[in-house]
Amino acid sequence: xxxxxxxxxxxxxxxxxxxxxxxxxxxxxxxxxxxxxxxxxxxxxxxxxxxxxxxxxxxxxxxxxxxxxxxxxxxxxxxxxxxxxxxxxxxxxxxxxxxxxxxxxxxxxxxxxxxxxxxxxxxxxxxxxxxxxxxxxxxxxxxxxxxxxxxxxxxxxxxxxxxxxxxxxxxxxxxxxxxxxxxxxxxxxxxxxxxxxxxxxxxxxxxxxxxxxxxxxxxxxxxxxxxxxxxxxxxxxxxxxxxxxxxxxxxxxxxxxxxxxxxxxxxxx
Numbered sequence: 001x002x003x004x005x006x007x008x009x010x011x012x013x014x015x016x017x018x019x020x021x022x023x024x025x026x027x028x029x030x031x032x033x034x035x036x037x038x039x040x041x042x043x044x045x046x047x048x049x050x051x052x053x054x055x056x057x058x059x060x061x062x063x064x065x066x067x068x069x070x071x072x073x074x075x076x077x078x079x080x081x082x083x084x085x086x087x088x089x090x091x092x093x094x095x096x097x098x099x100x101x102x103x104x105x106x107x108x109x110x111x112x113x114x115x116x117x118x119x120x121x122x123x124x125x126x127x128x129x130x131x132x133x134x135x136x137x138x139x140x141x142x143x144x145x146x147x148x149x150x151x152x153x154x155x156x157x158x159x160x161x162x163x164x165x166x167x168x169x170x171x172x173x174x175x176x177x178x179x180x181x182x183x184x185x186x187x188x189x190x191x192x193x194x195x196x197x198x199x200x201x202x203x204x205x206x207x208x209x210x211x212x213x214x215x216x217x218x219x220x221x222x223x224x225x226x227x228x229x230x231x232x233x234x235x236x237x238x239x240x241x242x243x244x245x246x247x248x249x250x251x252x253x254x255x256x257x258x259x260x261x262x263x264x265x266x267x268x269x
Contacts, residue, residue: 010048014267018044021081037066038074046071047078051261054242079253082260089170092142092151093177104150104177105143105230106170106186106197108162111155111244111258112136113251120159127251129158137247137254138165141262142184143233145226148269152262155255162189171197185227198223237261240268 008015023040038046046060061071096104110132118126127135137155140162144150153169166186171193174184178196186199193199200220203209209217238244241261247254 008045008049008052010052011268014264015041015044015048017267018047018078018082018264021085022078025077025081037070038064043074043078046074047082048264050075051241051243051264054245056248076249076253079256079260082263083256085263086259087151087262089142089151089153089173093173093182096144096150097177097180097182101182102145103183103185103226104174105145105227105233106140106166106174106184106190107143107227107231107234108138108140108165108189109234109238110134110136110138110158111238111247111254113247113254116251118157124159126157126159132158134158135251137251138162139255139258140165140170141233141237141258142170143230145229147229147232147236149233149237149262149265152258153255155252155258157251162187163191163193166190166193185223185230187227200224237265240265 019040022043026036026040036043042064046064049055049060050057057071057075058068060075061068064071066074093104110129112132112134113127113136115125115135116127120126124130125135127137129136129138136158138158138160139155140153141149142151153165156165156168175194175196178184184197186193186197188200188202190197190199191202200223201212201216204211209220212220237258241264244258244261247257249257
C-alpha cells in the first residue's frame with residue numbers, strides 16, 4: 001500500500017463556512033457531541049469533494065473510513081443545508097432593483113443524470129430531453145448582466161420545454177419585476193413567455209434572417225450580445241462544481257444540488 005497526500009482545490013473559507021453550517025444543523029437536531037463518525041469539518045470536506053471532483057460516494061466513504069450508507073446520509077445532509085441557504089427569486093429581484101441592475105437574463109440548462117423510469121402521456125420518456133438527446137433534469141436560472149449566477153429553480157423532467165418550466169417557477173415574479181422597470185432577456189426557447197420577457201424575433205420559416213427588417217435584425221443582435229455573458233452562468237456552475245455535469249443521485253434531487261452549488265459558488269467568489 002502506498003500513502004500519498006492530496007489537496008482539495010477549494011478555498012479554505014468555503015470549507016469552514018460549510019462546516020459551521022453543518023455544526024449549527026447538528027445543534028438544531030440535538031446531536032450529542034462526538035456521536036458521529038465524522039466531525040463537521042470532515043463532513044464538509046466529503047461534501048465538497050463530491051461537488052468539486054464528481055467523486056463516487058463509495059470512494060469518498062472509503063477515504064473517510066465510514067460506510068457507504070453513512071456517506072450518502074452525510075452527503076444528502078450537506079446538500080440540504082446548502083440548498084436551504086439559496087436565495088428566493090423575489091428576494092433576488094428586489095435586490096437587483098435596489099442595486100439599479102438594468103436587466104436580468106433567464107436561461108435553462110439540462111443537468112444530465114442516469115436513465116430513470118417515467119413515461120409521459122404520449123409514451124415518451126419523461127426524463128429524456130429531445131433537444132439535448134440525453135436523460136436529465138431541466139433547471140431554470142437567472143444571471144446578472146455580467147454573467148453572475150443569481151438564482152436556480154426547482155428541477156423539472158428533461159422533457160419539459162424551457163418556457164413551460166419558466167412558467168412554473170419564474171415568469172410570475174419576472175412579470176412583476178418587468179412592470180417595475182427590471183426587464184428580462186431570454187432566448188428563442190422562451191417565445192410566448194409574455195410581456196417584459198425580451199427575446200429575439202424568429203426569421204420567417206424557410207427564409208434567412210435577412211428577410212427581417214433591419215431594425216428587427218439590430219434588436220436581435222443587441223439581445224444576443226447582452227445575453228452572451230449571462231449564458232456563461234450555467235457553464236460556470238458546471239465547470240466549477242463538476243458534479244453538475246452528471247448527477248448519479250435521484251434526478252428529483254437535481255434542483256437541490258444545483259441550488260447548493262449556487263450557494264457554494266457565491267461563497268467562492
